[in-house]
Amino acid sequence: MENETDLDEERGPRGRRRFLVVAGVAVVAAVAVTGALGFGGGRDEGPKAPPRASSTVPVTRATLTERTSVDGALGYGPEIPLPVKATGTVTWLPVSGTTAERGDTLLRVDDRPTVLLYGALPMYRDLTLTPAAPEGDEAEGADEAEGSEESGKGAPPAAQGPVRGMDVMQFETNLAALGYTGFTVDETFTRGTAAAVERWQMSLGLPQTGSVGVGDVIYSAGRIRIGRSGVRLGAAVGEGALTYTGTTRKVVVNASASEASWAVHGAGVTIQLPDETRVKGRVASVGRQANEGEGSGGTDERAATVPVTVTIKDQKAVGKWESGPVTVEYVGRRAENVLTVPVAALVALAEGGHGLEKADGTFVAVKTGLFADGDVEVSGPAVREGLKVRIPE
Secondary structure (H helix, E strand, C coil): CCCCCEEEEEECEEEEEEEECCCHHHHHCCCCHHHHCCCCCCCCCCCCCCCCEEEEECCEEEEEEEEEEEEEEECCCCECCHHHHHEEEEECCCCCCCECCCCEEEECCCEEEEEEECCCCCCCEEEEECCCCCCHHHHHHHHHHHHHHHHHHCCCCCCCCCCHHHHHHHHHHHHHHHHCCCCCCCCCCCCCHHHHHHHHHHHCCCCCCCCCCCCCCEEEEECCCEEECCCCCCCCCCCCCCECCHHHHHHHHEECCCCCCCCCCCEEEECCCCCCCCEEEEEEEECCCCCCEEEECCCCCCEEEEEEEEEEEHHHCCCCCCCEEEEEEEEEEEEEEEEEEHHCCCCCCCHHHHHHHHCCCCCEEEEEEHHHHHEEEECCCCCCCCCEEEEEE
């Protein structure tokens, strides 16, 4: 009868390697019995032992896989401050944990909404038909006017062109996606764009100016989940007023830097949730900078770690869990197409090493390889697939 247990081997910070092997007491007992019989002499086969009751199993050919478990943390990822550029007093904040998408209000400053749009470029200037004159132009124009009066010659002011740029195209793409059209989506802020902005401002309850202020919009790559707020209602808005995360749950593992070879982009892993439900995941990213890890074994020694992010495609499988400790299991070593027997079939030979007892009571010496899932890789001149071996009782 097999007696299996989990043998944990420390594998760096919060890591452990699972080998399903026969309990140490049972192995020692089997080894002691065989050693006492004194079969040895350096031969592949030994003399017959007195017959005794035991089960027999065949030597099989299979693939053994070593699986290693490490600790991780489930969540939505780190909270990132939203680049709020509005100025004034915070008059409304969203509830933490809610999801915002294109066109939603993120917060209100002086009762004016700051709206979420999608894009890679940040909002860095006002968008309007008439761009603001750069600082110093007014004074320069006055000096020119004074000079022209002295010389008796005047020059007409230089005409300012429309606002152009990729940020205009990004904004117009969002405006059209929200249903406000009547213009060509390009790099130029035109009268058609301004007219669409006025209709958008009307829906937001804002004065219909046709211009978009730098604090009116915040861009993100897509839908976001609202994090913690760094200000209270009635306080002045500033950096860190509001944070956000992605909308999909993921797992972050602080893997030992010396044992992170498993963390390859796209590698499959299995995640065990707090309720022991198992879901599939894939390595999405591996940090390039090692961090100082936590001391292990009650010592002050700290092993370096690297952050490994694991994504979960089936978000429904995660269920109600939004955060918490999880276990990530990955495949370590693998032995393909090898001869295997249950670990319980191994016996120790008097001359050293391991062996197997055949059905006729004779013993053959074997060399052991990978241990995994209660089986062990064996090899030797006298070992073949299908050979019947005994499991000592």
